[in-house]
Amino acid sequence: MVKYQDNADEALNAVFAALADPTRRKVLQDLERGHLSVGELAQPHGMSLPGFMKHLRVLEDAGLVTRAKDGRVVNLALSPEPMQEAAMWLSRYEKFWSERLDALGRYLYHQEELNPPWKKAQRKASRPPSISPGTTPPAAKKSGARGPTRKR
Template structure:
């Protein structure tokens, strides 16, 4: 398994847990964008949006560079690859566990065939019991 620091993985998974931050990463797949261009596509204040960028930068998922007064953001995919490798390790583990369970259940089904129940039916179905008592007196006219 690839060695990762727990703190770094925590930061990556925490950053990816938010839909706004995932949309930012999707926007950056096409190339670097300015903070203004990124923020324009989200319905929130610029200070609120900058907090999302800070989380992404702390996780190492984006890099910011300043050109004069313009700040550009660029996608850094390496931490996502590390997280994907971590997930893939456990995917292999659970796939193996589920495969073993499937083999066990198949073996149980093959070796423990239930015997069909014999019906004691004589061709008639007994009527359902009623909870009412005997009929009461009838009134003659």
């Protein structure tokens, strides 16, 4: 079965895929300071330039960075619009989970009022002794004494 995805879903998927990698998140964090060249961005990562360029391509395809070429130098800048869309998507679920966790907190508080922990301790302490007629046998020893050895 083929699932239909509209362009908004594909864009959101690309943003989350780009954010899934720590190298790409660090690049975005570095770009918060402003425009930086590819060399300046690649230097702290200690990887080959072709490998680093693949990370930049993923960020660019997701719309998170823009390129501007100035002579031989390629500068990158942060493009915040896709992040805002992802933040809006996450905020819906933040509201959902906040409401659920608040309801769980109210439920647990109510349960604690009905059954305080100190009453459970009193009930455990006042249990009658066991009515089983048998006794527990002592634990078996781990091993016996050393056996005879054969002389050569």
